[in-house]
Amino acid sequence: MANIGGFFKNVMSEMRKVSWPKRKELTKYTVxxxxxxxxxxIFFAIVDLGISGLFRWYLEL
Structure with missing residues (x-):
């Protein structure tokens, strides 16, 4: 049980060292x-439609 407590103590210590992004940075990254x-x-939808169209065209021959 002592190992688990020590683990979480070390986790908390490391989390305090983390450089968290500011609100403006986080918004920019999200966008x-x-x-x-x-x-x-959109790109993969267009590619999928193109490939599907080619298969339909090929099967109609």
Whole structure:
């Protein structure tokens, strides 16, 4: 049980050393992540539609 208490004590000590992002930085990072996800989703949707169209065209021959 002493090892568990020591572990959490060390975790708390290390968490105090962490440099947490400010609100403005966090907002900027969130916008970057969300916009990247949206762009990638649109890209893969277009690629999927293109490949599906090619398969449908090929199967109609």
């Amino acid at each position: 970057v992540v969300l916009s990247t996800v949206i762009v990638m989703a």
